[in-house]
Amino acid sequence: MIRINENYLKLETSYLFVDIANRVSAYQKEHPDIEIIRLGIGDVTRALPSACIEAFQKGVTEMASDATFRGYGPEQGYSFLREKIAAHDFQSRGAEVDAEEIFISDGSKCDAANIQELFAMDAHIAIPDPVYPVYLDSNVMAGRTGSFNQGRYDNIMYLESLPANGFVPHLPEQPVDLIYLCFPNNPTGAAISFNTLKTWVDFARENQAIILFDAAYESYIRDDTLPHSIFEIDGARDVAIEFRSFSKTAGFTGTRCAYTVVPKTCMAYDKNGEKYSLHTLWNRRQTTKFNGVSYPVQKAAEAVYSGEGRAQVKALIDYYLKNASLILREMQTLGYGCVGGVNSPYIWVDCKRDGWEFFDLLLKKAGVVTTPGPGFGRCGKDFIRISAFNTYENVAKAMGRIKDVLST
Numbered sequence: 001m002i003r004i005n006e007n008y009l010k011l012e013t014s015y016l017f018v019d020i021a022n023r024v025s026a027y028q029k030e031h032p033d034i035e036i037i038r039l040g041i042g043d044v045t046r047a048l049p050s051a052c053i054e055a056f057q058k059g060v061t062e063m064a065s066d067a068t069f070r071g072y073g074p075e076q077g078y079s080f081l082r083e084k085i086a087a088h089d090f091q092s093r094g095a096e097v098d099a100e101e102i103f104i105s106d107g108s109k110c111d112a113a114n115i116q117e118l119f120a121m122d123a124h125i126a127i128p129d130p131v132y133p134v135y136l137d138s139n140v141m142a143g144r145t146g147s148f149n150q151g152r153y154d155n156i157m158y159l160e161s162l163p164a165n166g167f168v169p170h171l172p173e174q175p176v177d178l179i180y181l182c183f184p185n186n187p188t189g190a191a192i193s194f195n196t197l198k199t200w201v202d203f204a205r206e207n208q209a210i211i212l213f214d215a216a217y218e219s220y221i222r223d224d225t226l227p228h229s230i231f232e233i234d235g236a237r238d239v240a241i242e243f244r245s246f247s248k249t250a251g252f253t254g255t256r257c258a259y260t261v262v263p264k265t266c267m268a269y270d271k272n273g274e275k276y277s278l279h280t281l282w283n284r285r286q287t288t289k290f291n292g293v294s295y296p297v298q299k300a301a302e303a304v305y306s307g308e309g310r311a312q313v314k315a316l317i318d319y320y321l322k323n324a325s326l327i328l329r330e331m332q333t334l335g336y337g338c339v340g341g342v343n344s345p346y347i348w349v350d351c352k353r354d355g356w357e358f359f360d361l362l363l364k365k366a367g368v369v370t371t372p373g374p375g376f377g378r379c380g381k382d383f384i385r386i387s388a389f390n391t392y393e394n395v396a397k398a399m400g401r402i403k404d405v406l407s408t
């Protein structure tokens with residue numbers, strides 16, 4: 001009798017987006033004349049930069065003739081792309097990252113979900129609350145957690161992000177082995193300062209722990225004092241892995257390209273305390289289970305680093321940031337405590353009541369869809385996330401309606 005991986009049964013069935021979709025369609029059915037504005041999604045809405053499209057098309061054309069056709073590429077990605085990334089995203093900021101330490105992939109979601117394979121089943125894990133669900137669920141599936149009790153899994157240390165700590169979790173009070181961090185954060189939009197990130201790196205070094213740093217929203221940072229990469233911090237190369245993606249940067253959510261940085265000096269240990277290179281292990285994992293990202297997509301990603309591409313990507317992000325700043329300003333003017341909205345496309349709003357209740361109010365009274373904070377964890381109970389991914393016109397219209405509803 002074939003049996004299932006029963007860890008899957010421990011997964012808290014997250015009906016968040018299904019639940020949202022159901023409430024929205026029920027409302028739309030009752031009010032077919034109302035134009036609903038969606039500020040709930042975590043997906044970009046604007047087209048790929050033209051520099052990327054041109055390179056993408058050229059790549060496709062190369063596949064059309066035997067002379068330039070490409071079959072399997074390197075599992076780690078083509079060096080034309082890895083070298084551009086190392087130079088532009090790291091070395092230009094003083095972060096010591098070599099092209100060979102970069103692994104190109106088809107998404108940060110898979111990388112962030114797969115990386116846990118490298119670590120012991122009894123590793124002590126610290127995960128933020130609220131959180132991007134992938135970190136938690138991938139460890140549940142692997143069997144590292146206990147059961148789900150009152151909104152939390154046993155055997156997980158939750159790193160709480162709340163108004164009291166400025167939405168940047170305090171260092172754990174007990175030692176942990178594996179720490180997930182995401183800055184600028186999804187869902188809160190909070191960013192981390194250089195000095196605070198350094199305290200995490202120091203903590204990881206003292207505890208022989210590893211930090212898994214998700215920097216998917218790095219390119220939304222406009223404050224020059226904030227670190228873009230954990231590798232800008234001294235000593236991080238020995239204790240950190242970083243995830244980056246072209247999804248929110250250059251609009252690649254449907255095109256699929258991302259990368260993970262595993263420094264060659266990053267080590268973990270066997271039961272006898274013997275050191276092993278995580279770079280070697282991840283390389284082994286990828287060459288066994290992954291066969292690379294398509295050539296035209298890697299060409300499209302490379303174009304992000306051309307002069308034209310960089311200007312276009314900056315304009316794309318500036319557009320979303322202008323939306324974010326309008327949302328932030330209006331919600332603050334209405335008297336709501338907010339975080340994010342600068343250095344991030346997300347605004348995390350303290351609703352002063354249950355997040356689902358506020359979600360329903362904005363849907364039914366303003367026809368605006370947001371994301372209820374409780375879907376991201378216990379600490380999201382009284383929050384909603386508003387996303388800047390829409391047209392400026394729609395954002396302005398939505399904020400006008402919200403203002404009418406909340407100021408009466």
Ligand SMILES: *Cc1c(COP(=O)(O)O)cnc(C)c1O
Pocket residue numbers: 042106107108109110132182186214216244245246247248252253257258
């Ligand atoms: C969108 C997002 C990613 C990127 O995922 P891809 O699979 O690269 O599209 C990674 N982490 C967070 C927190 C995100 O919100």
